[in-house]
Amino acid sequence: MTSPSFVLTLSCTNVPGIVAGVSAYLFEAGCNILDAQQFDDVETGRFFMRIVLNPVGAPVAADALAAGFAPVARRFGMAWTLRDRAERRRVMLLASRFDHCLNDLLYRWRIGELPMEVCAVVSNYPRETYGHTDFGTLPVHHLPVTPETKPAQEAALWRLVQDTGAELVVLARYMQILSDDLAGRLAGRCINIHHSFLPGFKGARPYHQAHARGVKLIGATSHLVTGDLDEGPIIEQDVERISHRDTPEDLVRKGRDIERRVLARAVRYVLEDRVIPNGRKTVVFTD
Template identity: 60%
Template sequence: MAAPLVLTLACADRPGITARVTGFLFDRNCNILDAQQFNDRAGNGGPGAHDDRFFMRVVFDPDGSTADSLRADFAALADEYAFEWTMVAENRPRRTIIMVSKFDHCLVDLIYRWRTGELPIDPVAIVSNHPREAAIRVDIGDIPFHHIPVTPETKPQAEAAFRALATQTDAELIVLARYMQVFSDEQSVHFAGRCINIHHSFLPGFKGARPYHQAHERGVKIIGATAHFVTADLDEGPIIHQDVERITHADAPADLVRKGRDIERRVLAEAVRLFAQERVLMNGGRTVVFRG
């Protein structure tokens, strides 16, 4: 039996979209397993967004039809409504490159969740700006490791080498798992919509070094983490997932760091899951995230 397919689409809102899409699937004897939609009537997507935008995610049983044939048939309807759309197998693992510097807690968590079948990804490479012995303390098995050093003088060449690697491995997703190098504008544009970063949620406050120590000095009561798409605006890309944890006066800076790392790994893993399951749609400067 063929695996279920996932259809996602975005377009200008107008009457009849849901009926036409579900009717298309009904006419081909496809059984809808899950369906979610969102009408952004207020145009709240921020810069680049449009009023009255429609978003939809449908999981369905193709009943013997191939994804290629359904995509070919759906193209006419997509053209009529000017859909931005994808139709892929639900169980298709995303070819993923994970980038890391010297803190590997997020990398360790992603590898664990992948190995246990929780994350539908296919790690095709791990990349670090540090040698393997300095960057990773976990067994990465057969996942290829690439050391691409970065200095201010060699950054253009290093970024070019990484783009070549991404092309060579046919990577669909880039995960910055505490990769502590800032992408250039060119690199950010090249990987737009398929590169996810994680950082603490103190920004724009407590910038720079030792942010948890700065937060402790201010006596903050909540710490958190944010996973977002990488854009040319540093740490300001469309947000995919966030979480927080309360702390008390008894928490020392080391406690904030420990709890912060725990939140970072959870938030990044959830963002990767949402992306890999086709649950994240772009809406200008924001995202539409279909939970499940």
């Protein structure tokens, strides 16, 4: 980006004049629309929009644009955000024994594919578990957990979220079920990768369940975390075709590849303000 640009996302009850009102304000504020996507959910009567814009002429700060847009938002009862695209969100990565998603996210972050600032890596396994992972200077926190220590462990985890200023928490195969309390505290800013194509084959050993059923497709699902286990609004999914020749170990191997790419896409969509909640679902404005 050669000049400052911003992204505006909004949702509200669909009524005439929304696009006109938004466009008129941006014109009056001296802004140029670089990209615009919109969706009218006819089932719920909700309207969703994502606009990428930049000021033409004199520079303007996001706060000033937001202050000017506020009356438009109030008129239509909008839930909305306006963010400078140059600002990188602070992201905390949580992992357990499996490291493929963690390593993939760190790699994509290092090459600039994921515009984020990794503020901490947290695991319930010791750092020595990740012998092939290059953490560099990243702060790595070991927070072991047992059923008896879970409340204290989650309290420490929540303090870490607050102390690091984490805006997004990514469960990169973090094999712990978050309590209702912690899930509620992280509502809207916590992403999980589930090693199954939800809503099927939930629980333990999903690939073995799939193998026993003779499935021809396996998949992975990334979703927002809620208090209902694996029931949060879905952000991204993908599948891989398999055959009767594949063993459970083959499914695990292929599943790792699906999980990596699904989680990476979901994280990027959130970082780029492409995901807007819509009840139990999401609207995802893909590029």
